[in-house]
Amino acid sequence: xxxxxxxxxxxxxxxxxxxxxxxxxxxxxxxxxxxxxxxxxxxxxxxxxxxxxxxxxxxxxxxxxxxxxxxxxxxxxxxxxxxxxxxxxxxxxxxxxxxxxxxxxxxxxxxxxxxxxxxxxxxxxxxxxxxxxxxxxxxxxxxxxxxxxxxx
Numbered sequence: 001x002x003x004x005x006x007x008x009x010x011x012x013x014x015x016x017x018x019x020x021x022x023x024x025x026x027x028x029x030x031x032x033x034x035x036x037x038x039x040x041x042x043x044x045x046x047x048x049x050x051x052x053x054x055x056x057x058x059x060x061x062x063x064x065x066x067x068x069x070x071x072x073x074x075x076x077x078x079x080x081x082x083x084x085x086x087x088x089x090x091x092x093x094x095x096x097x098x099x100x101x102x103x104x105x106x107x108x109x110x111x112x113x114x115x116x117x118x119x120x121x122x123x124x125x126x127x128x129x130x131x132x133x134x135x136x137x138x139x140x141x142x143x144x145x146x147x148x149x150x151x152x
Contacts, residue, residue: 010047033062102132
């Protein structure tokens with residue numbers, strides 16, 4: 001019979017596997033983005049190893065997810081350890097590959113505008129960079145640019 005720790009390790013592995021699959025990524029994709037071996041991603045997903053919190057966060061971020069940890073101090077185990085729950089949810093985490101792609105796209109857009117004789121303000125360029133880093137979404141970027149230029 002699995003111990004509570006083994007059950008928790010298996011549950012975290014399932015959450016990470018589900019996040020990866022929902023993102024349409026392979027274990028190799030996630031491993032490359034997270035900077036860990038694919039075999040380790042496999043072991044985590046199968047509940048064979050207990051990953052550290054930073055590793056859980058890196059794997060989740062590679063799948064475009066955030067990790068929320070909740071500690072329950074009122075319920076302690078026999079050894080005095082505090083039980084912990086892990087939630088992996090969709091977030092604004094942008095993978096490095098996506099960040100690079102977004103920056104390239106935005107640089108191309110700026111270049112195209114300038115080639116047509118237009119100018120992109122410093123404020124708009126700053127917002128474009130915020131969007132590339134996942135701080136604001138495309139809709140917010142578009143709304144800000146439209147407001148600056150009086151376009152509804």
